[in-house]
Amino acid sequence: MILDDQDVTEEWIVRVDGKEYGPANVETLREWKGEGRVLPANEARRVDSELWTSAGEIPGLFNSGTVPRVHVSPPPQRPIPPRSLGQILADSFRIYARGFLQFFSLTLLLLLPSVCAQLTAMWMQNRQAANADLRVVAAGGFAFLMFIFSMAMWPVYVAGIQIITTEIIAERRTGFFVAINDAVRFWPRVAALCIVVYGVFFLLIVFGFLIAAMIVAGSSSVFMILLALALLGLQVWMFGRFFANVLFWQQFAVLENAGVIDSLRESRNLARNGRELPWFQRPLWRGVFIASLWFALVLAIALLSEWATLQHSFNELMTTQDPQTLLQKLSESQQAHGFDALSFALGILQKILQPLIGIAFVLLYLDSRKER
Template identity: 35%
Template sequence: AITLLLVAWPIFLAGVQFATADIAGGLPVSFRDLFRRATNIWPRMARLSLFVYGSFIFWTALPLVAILSISRGEPSLLSLLLALLALAVQVYMFGRLFINFLFWQQSATIGGLEGAEALRDSKELARSRVGAPMLERPMYRGALLASIWLLVLLAFSVAVELPFLIVRLQGITTFEDAATMARNLANAPAPDVMTIATYVLSSLVHALLKPLLGITFVLLYFDAKARR
């Protein structure tokens, strides 16, 4: 399943970009044509995906490892400052990567650029319009859209999972009862019907909402290109 996901993910990303661009341009959308174009650039998207996601994972994990290493020692003011410094580095690098990679998917698909050229175009486009008001600059618009999408995703996830949680908590009156229920779920040989239903509905919601972020970024890409 993981191998299939790794193979299909670059095709999915490219397909979303091409489909949105075709619809925005008033062109007919053909699944066969989208699949053909997406598979043609699979090596490019796979390499870029590996680099982009790998960069995020590396700069997220490295400060966490540093913080965990620091926390194993004796608590002190120095260790606290070092942990805060590692956390600040993590936040800074995540923000920097987010800006630099803002349009990497669009540059590699719609823009037709390879590797380093796509990343360079993404960085330059994200950081363009320096003198414009904040909400008219691509990087801030991208951050705002991503934040709104994340809030929508969280809201839908809560709306899907909360009813199942309420049903599970019926009859639970103490913390010990809740802990016992959690242990029973964790030690169950197989997930029960409610767990499976929650997982299926949550996965469906995520699958429906994930393309929306790509669609909004394609439109933002076109807008940023037009205003550049």
């Protein structure tokens, strides 16, 4: 069988007994095959892809000696329709259940430092109420270090979700530490993208608060109110526009091994793809719906955890006439509010369920790529 130039120049990574070898082209792989170092069952992937397949599927490697046969074109197949939103959600839970231990272990990278920081902060508040000493200062430093460690682990967490999800979809069981090792390689790129994406979102939120302050300060001026409303509309438009552009940045950065600029550009192109489809089948609106479901869940958890505080604040607001007295009562109530086990447990539950949103976007990304 004669190979074309593309098959010869393609380079592959081969995984044998958990170790990766390469990159190597087909000629080198043939030598390894002759030495018995590569078997058809060994895992392999292209250098420019993160999706693993088997060495037996590499063109021209194990099928180079087969007798040529007359090629018969198969009958045309109907394209597989993309998953519906219900199927994406159901498959997300199924994948989460299959890889629960891996996703939970990945979550612990963020959860444990966060819990340590929160418990230390609560201990510091109690100690400061009594007397401040060197232990309080040391505890403050420890809480700060835990916060920094949690932030540093976020890119690994993001990349790990993409890798573990795709491995489960491909019916491969990759070990947790192997997945973490692969995720660490993407840390610089994902960290840079996190700074860009989350930084822009933060600035847009600050812009919204400034508009709210403008409305309060200029409440007596009709012109200022109209100007603030116009700026608020601009802020909402910018927020939605940017959200659409970065819908799939995580998937392109990890699964497609794209650079920072390429990830943002390809994410924008994919999100705007499918304009010939009904609006509810387009990647953008499907992504908006999935994100809205997650934000609704987060809001419900937050309201449930703070329900007693909100109810008390509402009662004080309805019964107290003097604004200064109201602020004083609310401040005293906040200071007297000790450790809330329900709020703490619900916060942990949210962290444990958080991989679901990442899994859902991986499924949406894979479906959207098929439609391009």
